[in-house]
Amino acid sequence: MSGVKAGIVVLAFLLIGTSEGSAYLLDGNCAVSRTDPGTFRIAGGTETSTYQNPWMVLVISHNRVNQYRCSGSLITSRFVLTAAHCLIFSYTYVLLGDHQTEDPQIGCPSENCIPKxxxxxxxxxxxxxxxxxxxxLKFDIALLRMASEVTFSDYVRPICLLVGEQxxxxxxxxxxxxxxxxxxxSSQSLLTTTVYKGGRWFCEIKYRLQTDESQICAGSQTSRTCIGDSGGPLxxxxxxxxxxxxxQYGFVSYGSMNCTDIGTFxxxxxxxxxxxxxxDRTTVSGSLTSGVGMVPLSESSPLWQTIVMVISLICMAFTITVSAYLYIKQLHSLHGKCFMCYMVALFISHLLxxxxxxxxxxLPSISCTTSGLLGYFFVMAAFFWLSVISLDLWNTFSGTSHSLNRYLPEHRFLAYNGFAWGMALAMTCFTIVADQVVDEDWAPRMGTNQxxxxxxxxxxxxxxxxxxILLIAFNITMFILTTTRIMKVKKEVRNFAQQKQWNKKLSSDMRTYTFFLWLFIIMSLISSLEIVYFLVRKNESWRSVLKVADYLNWSQGTIIFGFFILxxxxxxxxxxxxxGDNNEDPGTKEQISLENKI
Incomplete structure (x- = not known):
């Protein structure tokens, strides 16, 4: 009998451990509330202690003429939670750690101190x-990402949010x-009061608005919230x-505009x-976007990212418009045109x-979502153009009997355009539709957190x-098949009577193949780093190791320019x-390899 009791006790502990293990704090350093001897005396509220609410944030939204003040709560070292209706102006800043808004003590008196x-x-x-x-006023919620992280102290510390458990x-x-x-x-000091939860019908009668399970109705007979308390934590x-x-269980959304109306819910x-x-938005949005796919990697300096990307864009523009395709006529081959389309797609995606x-x-806005969709379209187009190039190279070495060779080069280029841009457009449309019909957990959520x-x-x-991954695998397959075909062609050329002429053409095609092989290796390596980062995104050690991938992603234009143009x-x-020395042979225009020029 004692053994049965012991087994029940062990089982109970296991169940409790499993239940607790599924939940966690959004930030493990969150609120351990303190009080100090200096306790001071929204409407009808009392002034709080200096240490008592270190998660409180004053949110100020403003333009050149007006400002609107709200409250908010610090939930991580980078994010503030507040009400969406507080963000009525374009510019926003936050005050943390000082409960006196009239004369806040900002910064440090010395270099080594932690700011109050x-x-x-x-x-x-x-x-x-x-x-x-x-x-x-439903879905009245917003997150603010601060320009830099804050250091936790007795004055600044996040409030607790429980993840994975009701x-x-x-x-x-x-x-x-x-x-x-x-x-x-408006109070110059932070105030607090006690409120009691009531039925939602109290608020529905008072404000003549329907409420649902995403809202709480609460109030007190002796105090109430008022203008400026919006976003303040419950x-x-x-x-x-x-x-x-x-x-934190909630935050102020709306109530009576009359601050003397004590007792209102x-x-x-x-x-x-x-x-x-x-x-979802605090674990991803804290990172800067990077790479061809704008995939979040580590938090590198925005200044350095801007410098690196501007240089890369300049190199891409020079590659496209001056050094290669508008200035050197020899590069106007089918392979060169495909390469130009790839560079155009890459340039626009990096510009966005x-x-x-x-x-x-x-965020969110129609312009943000539109920008994301355009970026997605050009990113996918760049990948499809790489696949087009690998397919065309394989076709080049497959002989005139292959079905693709029935088309003239001009017709083939139109077909390639239809495929690359068309597939990118189809995937973009699929993403738009999925955001409308797919459950949020599996939807693309374009423009929601970036x-x-x-x-x-x-x-x-x-x-x-x-x-x-599928496109990279396809390209690898095509380059392997092309390499196999090249080895076979080399053996066949030895048996031709006009061996010298065929060797010259084969050599030219080989240089074209080598050029695109290197391009594919470099671009695939950079893309693979994005995939690896995604797969290990929860491992902090790997995140640090893959920080170099940021700069490789941002520098793609510079790499292409330096490796192939210079x-x-x-x-x-x-x-x-x-x-003006540009006497090319018109009859050999399509046989000139990119390697000869680059």
């Missing part, structure tokens, strides 16, 4: 894609903010891992309802990436990494072109 408070610009605003302030249903909460008091004046203390911590956005949305880095478009598809889970394998043979052709 921070005043930081917001470099990215992520508003829920379904938010519409004209429709009952929070217990409580009825008593604390709400905190800098909103207007019963005197109709919190409660609970034990987690044997430590009492403060967890307000509507709060329920955080647990949006926990997956928050987790650079604009995304500069936060030209707000102006690109969401790459934080395995859904990205369907829309980007999977097709990329070669003695190309420079010689440029000099000849400048001098």
């Amino acid at each position: 408070s921070y005043l930081i610009d917001v470099d990215k605003k992520i508003i829920h894609q379904n938010y519409n302030k004209r429709q009952e 929070m217990e249903d409580l009825s008593v909460f604390k709400v905190t903010g800098w909103g207007k008091t019963e005197n109709q004046e 919190s409660a203390e609970r034990s987690y891992g044997g430590i009492k911590r403060v967890f 307000s509507v709060y956005t329920k955080v647990s309802y949006y926990m997956k949305w928050i987790k 990436l650079l604009l995304n880095l500069w936060n030209v478009w707000e 102006c690109w598809i969401y790459t934080g889970d395995n859904a990205a394998l369907i829309y980007f990494f999977g097709p990329m 070669r003695p043979s190309t420079l010689k052709l440029l000099r000849e072109r400048i001098k």
